[in-house]
Amino acid sequence: xxxxxxxxxxxxxxxxxxxxxxxxxxxxDCSEMGLSSVPTNLSPLTTYLDxxxxxxxxxxxxxxxxxxxxxxxxxxxxxxxxxxxxxLQGLNNLKVLMLQNNQLERLPDDAPWDLPNLLSLRLxxxxxxxxxxxxxxGVRSLRHLWLDDNSLTEIPVMALDSLPSxxxxxxxxxxxxxxxxxxxxxxxxxxVLHLHNNHIQTMGSRCFEGLHSLExxxxxxxxxxxxxxxxxxxxxxxxxxxxxxxxKAIPERAFVGNPxxxxxxxxxNPIQFVGKSAxxxxxxxxxxxxxxxxxIQEFPDLKGTTSLEILTLTRAGLSALPLDLCEQLPRLxxxxxxxxxxxxxxxxxxxxxxxxIGLQHNQIRRVESSTFHQLTSLRALDLSWNIIEWIHPDAxxxxxxxxxxxxxxxxxxxxxxxxxxxxxxxxxxxxxxLYEAFSPDHFPHMRVIEMPxxxxxxxxxxxxxxxxxxxxxxxxxxTNEDLHKRTVAMYPIHGDTHYDPDLEEFQLEIEESKLxxxxxxxxxxxxxxxxxxxxx
Amino acid sequence: SERPTLRAVIKVTLLKxxxxxxxxxxxxxxxxxxxxxxxxKLMQYxxxxxxxxxxxxxxxxxxxxxxxxxxxxxxxxxxHDKARMALxxxxxxxxxxxxxxxxxxxxxxxxxxxxxxxxxxxxxxxEELMGLVNKNEEAKVVIEIKMEPKWPHYD
Amino acid sequence: xxxxxxxxxSGCQQGGCLTCSDYNGCLSCKPRFFMHLERIGMKQIGVCMxxxxxxxxxxxxxxxxxxxxxxxxCDSCFNKNFCxxxxxxxxxxxxxxxxxxxxxxxxxxxQRECV
Numbered sequence: 009x010x011x012x013x014x015x016x017x018x019x020x021x022x023x024x025x026x027x028x029x030x031x032x033x034x035x036x037d038c039s040e041m042g043l044s045s046v047p048t049n050l051s052p053l054t055t056y057l058d059x060x061x062x063x064x065x066x067x068x069x070x071x072x073x074x075x076x077x078x079x080x081x082x083x084x085x086x087x088x089x090x091x092x093x094x095x096l097q098g099l100n101n102l103k104v105l106m107l108q109n110n111q112l113e114r115l116p117d118d119a120p121w122d123l124p125n126l127l128s129l130r131l132x133x134x135x136x137x138x139x140x141x142x143x144x145x146g147v148r149s150l151r152h153l154w155l156d157d158n159s160l161t162e163i164p165v166m167a168l169d170s171l172p173s174x175x176x177x178x179x180x181x182x183x184x185x186x187x188x189x190x191x192x193x194x195x196x197x198x199x200v201l202h203l204h205n206n207h208i209q210t211m212g213s214r215c216f217e218g219l220h221s222l223e224x225x226x227x228x229x230x231x232x233x234x235x236x237x238x239x240x241x242x243x244x245x246x247x248x249x250x251x252x253x254x255x256k257a258i259p260e261r262a263f264v265g266n267p268x269x270x271x272x273x274x275x276x277n278p279i280q281f282v283g284k285s286a287x288x289x290x291x292x293x294x295x296x297x298x299x300x301x302x303x304i305q306e307f308p309d310l311k312g313t314t315s316l317e318i319l320t321l322t323r324a325g326l327s328a329l330p331l332d333l334c335e336q337l338p339r340l341x342x343x344x345x346x347x348x349x350x351x352x353x354x355x356x357x358x359x360x361x362x363x364x365i366g367l368q369h370n371q372i373r374r375v376e377s378s379t380f381h382q383l384t385s386l387r388a389l390d391l392s393w394n395i396i397e398w399i400h401p402d403a404x405x406x407x408x409x410x411x412x413x414x415x416x417x418x419x420x421x422x423x424x425x426x427x428x429x430x431x432x433x434x435x436x437x438x439x440x441x442l443y444e445a446f447s448p449d450h451f452p453h454m455r456v457i458e459m460p461x462x463x464x465x466x467x468x469x470x471x472x473x474x475x476x477x478x479x480x481x482x483x484x485x486x487t488n489e490d491l492h493k494r495t496v497a498m499y500p501i502h503g504d505t506h507y508d509p510d511l512e513e514f515q516l517e518i519e520e521s522k523l524x525x526x527x528x529x530x531x532x533x534x535x536x537x538x539x540x541x542x543x544x
Numbered sequence: 545s546e547r548p549t550l551r552a553v554i555k556v557t558l559l560k561x562x563x564x565x566x567x568x569x570x571x572x573x574x575x576x577x578x579x580x581x582x583x584x585k586l587m588q589y590x591x592x593x594x595x596x597x598x599x600x601x602x603x604x605x606x607x608x609x610x611x612x613x614x615x616x617x618x619x620x621x622x623x624h625d626k627a628r629m630a631l632x633x634x635x636x637x638x639x640x641x642x643x644x645x646x647x648x649x650x651x652x653x654x655x656x657x658x659x660x661x662x663x664x665x666x667x668x669x670x671e672e673l674m675g676l677v678n679k680n681e682e683a684k685v686v687i688e689i690k691m692e693p694k695w696p697h698y699d
Numbered sequence: 700x701x702x703x704x705x706x707x708x709s710g711c712q713q714g715g716c717l718t719c720s721d722y723n724g725c726l727s728c729k730p731r732f733f734m735h736l737e738r739i740g741m742k743q744i745g746v747c748m749x750x751x752x753x754x755x756x757x758x759x760x761x762x763x764x765x766x767x768x769x770x771x772x773c774d775s776c777f778n779k780n781f782c783x784x785x786x787x788x789x790x791x792x793x794x795x796x797x798x799x800x801x802x803x804x805x806x807x808x809x810q811r812e813c814v
Contacts (some may be wrong), residue, residue: 040714060749061714084749085714109731109749128783130750132759133731152777157731157759175794176777181759199794200781205761221793224780247780528577590723590736590743596765612722618763644720674722680740 022047030055033077038062046071054078060106061085073098080104084130087111093119093146101125108132108154115143122146132178133157139164149173156180156202163191171195178202180226187211187238193218204228204249211238220244228252228273240265246292249273257281261288269293284309291315294339299323310336317361320344327351327371334358345370346390353379361385368392368414375399382406392416392435404428415439416458425450436460437530448527456528462537465529550579551690552663554639556586556673559682570673571690572639572663575652576624582637582661582687584608588677594629595620608685609635612674613645623651627662637661637687641670661687715747728764733757735766772796774811785811 021027025038025047035056038047043062050057052074064086072078078099088110096102102123108130115131117140126147132154139160144150144167151173155164160182168174174195180202189212192198199221208230215238216222224247227236232253239245245266251273260283263269270292281303287296289312296313297320298304304324310316316337326348333354334340340359344366351371355378356362362383372394379400380386386407396418404410404427411430415423417438423446428434431451435458436442445464448454459465531537552574555567574580584606591611609630613623621629623640630638642648643666652664665673676683715732716725724744728734732747735755751757751766756776758765769775772789773782773796781794789796790806792813800806800813807814 082750106750133749152783176781176783178777181761197793200777202778205759224778586741588722588742590745591726592734592745593736593743612720614720614723614726616718616720617723617726641722677742678722680742682741 020049020051022049039082050075052077056080058082059086063087065089067091067095069094070097072096076100078102080106082106083110085109089113090116091121092116093121096121096123099123104128106130107134110134112136114138115140117142120144120146124149126150128152130154131158135159137161139167141166142170143167144170147171151175153177156182158182160184163187165191168192169194172197174198175221176200179206181205183207185209185231187215189214190217191215196220198222200224202226203230206230208232210234211236213238214241216241223247223268225249235259235262237262239263242266244268246270250277252276255279257283258286259283260285262286263290264288267291271295275299282308288312294318296320307333313337315339318342318344321348322366323347325349329354331355355379355381356383357381359383363409364388366390367394370394372396373398375403377402377405379403380407384408386410388412390414391418394418396420399424402426411453429453432456434458454527458530462531462533465531466533468527468529550574551692552579552661553688553690554663554665554669554673555686555688556676557684557686558676559585559684562684567686568672568676570665570669572665572669573653574689575662575664576627576658578658578660578662579689580661580687581689582608582685584636584685586610586677586683586685587635588612589630591617591626592620594626606636607634608637608639608687609633610639610641610673610677612641612643612670612677613648615645615647623648624658627652627658631658631660631662635660637663637685639663639665639673639685639687641674642666643670663687715749716745717747719745731759731764733764733766770796787811 021036024041025036028035033053033055034051036050036054037058039058040061043059043064045064045068046059054075055077057078060082064083065088076098079101081099081102084106088107089112091112093116103125105123105126112131112134113136115136120142123146126149129147129150136155136158137160148170150171153174156178160179161184163179163184165188172194175197176199184203184206185208187208196218198219201222201224204226208227209232219242221244222242223244225239225242225245227250229252232250232255235255235258236250239248243265246268248269255277256279258279262283263286267289269290272293275297279298279301282298282301284306287293287308287310291312291314293313294315295318296316299320300323302323302325304326307326307330317339319337319340322344326345327350329350331354334356335358338358339361341361342364343362346366346368349371350367351373353372357378360382363385364387368390372391373396375396377400380389380403384406387409389410392414393416396415397420399420401424403424407427408430410428412433413428413431414435416435419441420439421441422444423436423442425446428450430453432453432455434451434454437458437460439460442460445467448467457468552572554570554572556570557565557567585608587607587609589609589611591613594611611630627638637660640648640652640662642664649664715728717729718726720726725734725747726745728747732749733751735746735748735751736743737746753775754769755766756769756778758767767779769782770779772786774784774786776782782791782796785791785796789798790800790811790813792801792804804813
């Protein structure tokens with residue numbers, strides 16, 4: 009550290025700042041020191057100066073005029089209201105200027121800042137309501153611009169015209185209501201554009217013209233009424249967000265101009281209609297989520313969208329699925345189609361990567377042997393709340409990875425167990441014609457099982473003869489008893505029981521029972537739900 | 545009916561005192577049917593770190609997460625989701641200090657099927673544990689099920 | 700090369716902190732400050748700053764401003780997918796840090812960029 013070295017050669021470190029040498033140069037940290045002005049005796053060899061979190065309300069004239077080698081200047085977290093072009097005179101080498109968290113109300117117009125090598129400019133969290141046309145005329149090399157969290161009501165179109173090298177910009181958290189045509193015409197190098205948390209209602213259909221390099225566009229949390237058709241010109245777009253808006257329809261061929269799209273986030277929109285061809289030819293798209301688009305009657309045509317891994321299409325009006333669904337989507341991992349009116353299922357045979365299927369709350373009647381055939385990666389299958397009456401004996405035979413199967417609230421009188429040996433969770437509640445008590449031998453890994461009737465849980469050792477009478481009377485049966493309550497019931501450690509293991513053995517058995525993962529079976533038998541079925 | 549809960553024994557040994565150091569023995573309560581054994585290095589997490597999936601840093605070795613819950617921290621997620629997220633981040637177990645978040649204990653006791661142990665501590669046990677954390681003393685923790693004495697109510 | 704000196708002391712005394720606790724540091728920040736979760740050994744404390752530390756980028760939202768880690772190959776970044784400075788051994792081109800440069804550009808080790 010500079011302070012510790014005496015002698016003429018040592019570059020001056022202005023008190024109370026802390027300094028460090030960087031070869032012949034010096035890095036000065038004056039942050040959080042209660043300063044009200046820029047230290048005067050700064051060395052010309054200063055390359056890094058941090059004045060953040062002080063009480064500086066203005067830059068005194070010629071404060072930086074000797075700092076030709078300064079590369080990074082941080083004045084964030086002060087009370088600056090205005091910085092003129094003269095204030096920053098001499099900073100020919102400056103690359104990073106941080107002015108965020110001040111009270112800047114306006115930027116210089118007539119004599120703008122002359123910072124020819126500036127790459128990053130932070131103006132976020134200030135009070136700017138507009139950006140003068142000439143404001144950026146002296147920072148032509150700029151690549152990264154932060155204007156978020158200000159009071160802008162318009163896109164600063166004229167000012168942006170001076171920034172041919174700009175690559176990343178955020179105008180988020182302002183009060184912008186409209187994006188005019190040709191708003192970003194000269195920004196051919198722009199890769200990232202954040203406009204989230206504004207009040208954007210309308211956009212010119214040519215407002216994104218000129219953004220040839222744009223890869224990320226963030227329009228989330230605005231008030232868009234229509235689908236932003238202007239994105240059609242963004243041929244390099246990879247990531248698009250317009251969630252939390254007011255868009256009601258996604259038109260046909262909506263993304264025809266964006267073949268590079270990998271992610272589209274548009275949840276929290278009142279989307280009712282989706283064009284059948286809207287999501288065609290998006291070979292890099294891996295997630296598509298549509299919820300509540302009630303006007304969707306037909307499954308979308310996903311021709312050319314071959315990389316889709318997650319497809320969520322819930323609460324729509326689907327009544328059937330295309331027979332070639334899996335040919336179009338060979339890489340599908342998660343298929344979530346709950347809350348539709350689907351009656352018949354195609355074979356998902358070609359969707360060999362499928363891990364999760366959600367078909368709950370539909371109108372499915374039958375499950376054929378081919379429906380889920382060879383889905384060897386399938387881990388979770390939810391068919392609850394349908395009207396399934398019959399399941400082919402081999403329907404689950406090849407589901408070697410299946411651990412969760414939910415058949416709650418159907419019309420089943422029998423369930424084929426072939427292939428279900430790996431289950432840890434099985435739900436059959438609400439199948440009132442299903443009387444069979446499945447032997448635990450079918451399910452060696454079972455942890456949570458829900459049966460239509462309590463007596464069907466007796467095979468899992470949770471019947472009344474395992475519990476001392478007194479504990480049974482006082483304890484009100486609880487439909488969702490959890491794992492360790494069962495453990496206590498099976499290995500009573502309280503007073504009045506004849507079962508009396510010694511403590512060490514008790515610890516081992518707890519460990520073993522933990523390993524065996526004793527089964528949580530509901531509804532739990534009790535005095536009013538005896539183990540012996542009243543129906544014989 | 546009040547769900548019977550299994551108590552946890554928490555043995556804390558400062559790494560600098562290993563292997564001979566005598567462990568500090570504290571107690572807590574298992575939640576969510578998560579009673580079981582766990583062992584690892586103690587790592588504190590800020591309550592906000594369990595709000596999103598930002599992979600701020602991945603721990604290599606086995607670790608046990610401790611989080612001091614505070615009612616003043618804006619609630620970004622249900623506590624059982626926070627517990628699950630802490631386990632998903634690789635923790636062998638999670639210890640929640642609920643001394644300053646009265647609702648937390650009630651909320652956490654109702655959750656189910658957690659894959660690994662989640663323990664609540666409060667009062668002196670929590671104070672001692674957090675005291676260690678505050679001194680930034682690296683420590684190893686072993687969590688076990690507490691064996692209640694055979695005839696606890698015999699009089 | 701420029702040294703990033705974190706101008707913020709940890710613990711409760713810093714300027715940007717709104718609510719604070721001895722064990723967790725800052726629990727919430729003053730408006731417009733970023734909340735950064737800093738790990739110091741086995742502790743992790745909340746720190747409120749006007750700019751996120753090197754290797755992290757800031758995301759502003761009406762409810763909360765947070766610091767999030769850049770990709771591993773970036774020393775600093777604008778957002779998750781756009782780097783502004785690369786780690787040693789990587790070279791920047793249009794926001795991407797790669798070990799080699801596109802045709803027509805060469806690697807500059809001093810700037811860690813394709814030029």
